[in-house]
Amino acid sequence: MASELRETIPTFGQKQAADERAGQVDLANWSALSNASFAKSWAEAAVIALVAVIIVGGAELAVILFDIKPYIFPRPSAIATALVTNFPTLFWPHVQVTLYELFVGFGIGAAVGLMLAAVITQFPFVEKVITPYILLLVTTPMIALVPLLILNLGFTSTPRIIAVALASGPMVMINSATGFRRTDLAKIALARSYGASTFQIFMKVRFPLALPMIIVGLMVGAIFGLLTAVGAEMVGGKDGLGNQLMFWSSMVRMENFYAIIALLAIIGVSIYIAFYWIGKKWASWQA
């Protein structure tokens, strides 16, 4: 800490001014998700990999040394074997089901949420009226609606897709609305001085300005969607990765159970990486 301070060029006054200016635009950094720090060198990456090896190897050793029963925790090597051998036959169809629900549900939810955010932020009164209800949707776990939806729609993908849309849509909306609300009057005046129409101002100033927040909203919404999809599958039905978690634990086939969890982790991390790169490409001007 102290050494860091000593190595910093003492331009606090200027830096503060820059930070203040940035503060007007820099709302997207509230989310730790959008600016997590990553390995910057091979050495750092090697240390991260080493930690993984120690954890997995340690677990393997602990299971053998303390004779932990497979129904409590199987050996990591057994989980890996189950994952590789059962993936094409037993797991892949369920991965497809879950991804289908996630993509369709998230697609609908995100599209509606984004459009709603773009429209309501143009009308402050409407926004004030709608926001409490959107907050209600964000904070209420949408999995709670799944039994009701199943009752009406049966054990199909439809109730799950609706739940995913309801979980991700408001999340996308509330973040995007925050983005659309950051109006930089000087930049709008700039566009207006060239005779820009309201639509041009939206497309060329307000939307790009909101984009970092929209991307954060999409990322959080997609992860919420995955959560809800898996939860909804656990409630009822005959397929999907959530259903498989219930199935393999009831069979006490814990190596398959943990293999499914590994698959879910891979899907979750993939979502994160996808949006991280989208953000890097389209919103890196903010960094």
Place this chain on the structure above:
Amino acid sequence: MIHSQAGVVDSSRHAPEPGRRPLPSVKMTVDHATKAYKTASGAVHALDDLSLEIGDGEFVCIVGPSGCGKSTLLWAMSGLHDLTRGSVSLDNVPVTGPRSEIGMIFQDANLLPWRNLWQNIHFPFEIKRINPKPYAGRVRELIAEVGLTGFETKMPRELSGGMQQRASIVRCLSYDPAVILMDEPFGALDAFTRDEMNLLIQKIWMETGKTIIFVTHNVSEAIFLADRVVVLTPRPGRLAHIFPINLPRPRTIEMTFTPEFIARVIEIKTTIETGRFAGAEPPAPAVAPG
């Protein structure tokens, strides 16, 4: 068409000692401009019955105490703000909204941070839906002139404040407006960069013959640049005095250290502080009556 008008003025400007040259035709008129803003804490009277005529190809600086309505005046001239009473006209046509003959340069460059320099310069073309192809050569020349060649693909945050403001000057000149309004463009820059920018603006003005109206709170900057310095009173902004500046052009930074220059600075600063001109100089020309 814009250039042909400006060209006439240009020839007189290169005379080594222009003296008080005959005023060219009137380009812009501000007629009895009054502006009151409605705010939460009541009405703010920013401008009061201000009239002004700007000659074609003239460089006019507007100075005054802070909050005197200089920016309000400029924004009204650009068509971005309406006046409560009075009117602004350009070439005898009332300005009721943004006009393509008027270019605006803002405080802090005002580049779009998600566009690189080249894309920022093309922003006006996109908004106006003009094909930038015929202008490409001119844009490249301008970029070279302000010394930004090679920085076209840089993002604004990778450029210094001076470079950003130079890019915004190119952005404004790229589509060739006849009138350029500048709202404290160099207020955020350090003294050295500011001198550099003032020399650049003078050069561009002398080469292009644009009409420039420049708002600043820096009196020496105003004297350095202007044909006439317009001083406004504290809020509500009225015309305190107009000072013609007859220093030869091109002006140099060294000129700002001469006793005559400093005398002008003192004269204008006193006028700003007292709100009226106490000197013996005859009334400046080209003030619209009333």
